Each structure stands twice: as structure tokens, then as C-alpha cells.
Amino acid sequence: MIIKGVLAVSIIALSTLTGYLISLNYEIRIKQLTAFIYSIKVMETEMSYSKNFLMDIIKKLSLNNEKIVSYFYKNMADFLDRSYGEDFSTIWCASADISLEASALSGTDKKIIKDFGKNLGKMDMKNQQKIFDYFYKRFELQLEEAINEKIKKSRVYKNLGVAAGVMVVVVLI
């Protein structure tokens, strides 16, 4: 009887944890998107006011940032250091492919991040500003979608985890 009880509790705990972990991804995606948006705001300020070089900005962004975003910029700085003379957007995309693989970002989020790098540093500040404005809008839409998804699906997965665990226990016991 005691064994059955322990087993039941374990099953419920495990399925609840699974549901919680799945729901957590939605929260992490919001965090990562927010961190990325913040990082490009810092980038814009550094570019327009300080006229700092992109490499220095990227190095700065690799510190004190959300883990995945930091990792992305760190890789970017390393790749750039080794690949001067190559196309910037190719280096940016390669860094995104490697660094964001394990992130909670959606395919569309990653595509927008890659697109963002295509014209970075290649134009004067006025046009660069337009690029920033355009991507802020795209990222804001992604963030909005991520928040809605979290509201809708996060609770569903949490409840589903608990319910699935209870159901398995009922069926088995």
C-alpha cells in the first residue's frame, strides 16, 4: 500500500514537472526576446550617440546580458575577430545558428534575428535608424505573440501535466 502510494505520488510529481517544464519554455522565450530587444536598443544608442564600432558594441553586449543572448554576442565577437574581410551578415547568421539552437526562441524569432544582421553597420545612421525601427516593430509583434502564447498555453501545459499524472495513477492503481 505504501509502495503504491509512493509510486502514485512519483508519477503525479513527474508528469506535473514535465508540464511545468514545457510551460517554462514560454516564459523563457519572453525573457530571451525581451533581452534581445534590450540589446538592440543598447546597440542603437551606442551607434548613434557614441559612434562606437560594432565589434566593441558586440563585445560589450556579450557581458551582463541574458545567458543565451550573451552567448550569441560572444560567439559573434569571436567569429568576427577570426573572419575580418568576410561578409558581416554571413558571420552573424552563423553565430545565430550555433548560439540560438538551444534557445526557447521560435523559428520566426530566429529568422528575424538573422534578418536583422543583414544590414547592420552597412549604412549611415539615418538609414540604420530606419532598420532599427522596422525590427523593433517585428520584435514587438513576436513578443506580443509570445506573451499571448504563454497566457494560453502555459497554464494548459501545467494543468495537463497534473491531470495526465492523476490519470495514469487512476488507470494503473
Next chain:
Amino acid sequence: MNNNIEYVFSRFPEGVKKALFLMPDYVKSSIEEIRIKVHGPLVIYASGKEYILDSENKFSVDNNNSRLISKEELMNIFNSVLNYSVYAYEEELSNGYVTIQGGHRVGICGKAVLEGGKVKTIKNISSLNIRRSREIIGISEKIIQYIFRDSKSIYNTLIVSPPKCGKTTLLRDVIRNLSEKGFKIGVVDERSEIAGMFEGKAQNDLGSRTDILDGCPKEKGIIMMIRSMAPDIIATDEIGKEEDVYAVESALNAGINLITTIHGYSYEDLENSNIKKLIRQRIFKRIIFLSNIPATGSVKTIVNECNKIII
């Protein structure tokens, strides 16, 4: 000082970079220019010779097998040389050139974009000319004695030559030399060629008593330098505009000596130039003529204010 040409090499795409690094040392050390053109060859000028990148990514003097540079490659070189930060060079781009780390100058050609009658930027870039900044410590030693009036002052000096004969290189070493000898020197470096300032740091050695006003028009910079830094000598490159004459006169009125350069071949050229007023007033007591024969930077002659040969 970090004005190594290898910094420039490192900004090229992999294949070209390798070819540049593999060039013999005597060619590398004598590089004057690297010219790159869309759908044209990549050419290096060194010691009066042309070295052309061939289809096997090697440099040769043969023109028959040259490798043509694509638009993408040129843009990659352009972006990379500018540290992938075109926005940081907006002002310089409107002048058609930028000064990069090492003091090297990148000349840019393409379609000029005008705004209010002024060049705002250059788009559709079609060719680049990377001019090496040369720092040759000690080349002023042979001529410095002719510049001194006495141990505490110098003659107003003008260095004259056609382009690419080493005016700026000589001026740079004269500045360093005089600075080390105790003179306070104010350099008005309108085109960032003398000091090669990069992120607030001079890439060339101009001596410990030298203050540098970077990127400022000469006619304004000279006046600013007089008021702000009280130098013994003001040095500037390539005078020739009518406005420069007023600034030079202001410096002289303040008791400051001047060393500068100008394009020209002969004393007659100076008499017909925009600074003829200064020449007629016999302001420059020493005029040094340079030539590229037998080698770049050769002193052809030094004359005094009356065009009387000193050496």
C-alpha cells in the same frame, strides 16, 4: 605605434589575405597603395612597380591573368576596413576618404549623394584606394639643421613637391624631431594624415610635446590652436586655399612659427598659387623641394625666401 600594413591585410577576404601575407618582405615593406576596383584587378603599388592579383590568388607583375574583383568582394573589403561600422565614418565618407587604424587612408569612389548642394555620402562604391601611412623615423635629420634659425626658434618652412613624393612623411618626422628637441608643437591635422588619429590616439609618433587637433579645417584649426594651446610652432599639411592665408597670417602675428606643405613643382608654381601673397611677403624663409627621383622623399633642393639655393 601601430601603423603596420599587416593590419590592413587582415581586413581582406581569406584568399586575398593569404596572398598579401605571402608576398616577399621587400614588397610588403615598400607598399605605397592598394587599389581595388569592381570588375577590375586588385593592384599593389610598391617601389614604383605594380603587383597584380592573379586568378590563382598570387601577386605578379604580369597583367594577363588578373583576377577580377566582384562587387560583393569590394563591399566586404570596404565594410571590413571600416570595422563593419559605416555609420561611424559618415563625416569622413562625405569627403571621399576615411582614415583607419594605423593612419592609413582609404579613398572611395562611387556615386556621390548630394544634399543641399553638398556631398552627403558615397553609394554604389566602385573603387577603393588604400594609401599606406608611412612613418620613417629619422628622415628629417639631414634637413633639420637648415630649419633652425637658432637653438630656440626655427624658420617658417614650406615643404613642396608633386603628389606621392613624401611631403607628409617628411613633415611628420620634422614635427617629431622638433618636439623631441623641446618645441611645443600644435598640429592641425585636417585630413588625419599627419598623426593618423584613431579613437583619440595618434598612430604615428609626433613627439611628446605635440598637441593634435584632428579633422579640423586648417583655417579654423590654426586660430583655435593659437588661442587654446599656445604652441611655439604650428604644423599643418597641404595649405593652398585662400582662407589658409588669413590663418597663417594670424599665426605669424601671434609670434608662432609655421611648418607646412603644398603641392607644386617649382618656386614659380608657388608664386602662382593661392598662397602667392605669403610667398611675395617672403614669409617662408626655408622652402624644401622634394622629388621621387632617385627615390620617394629625395630632397631636390632647399631655397630661402628669395629662391636662393641653400643646398
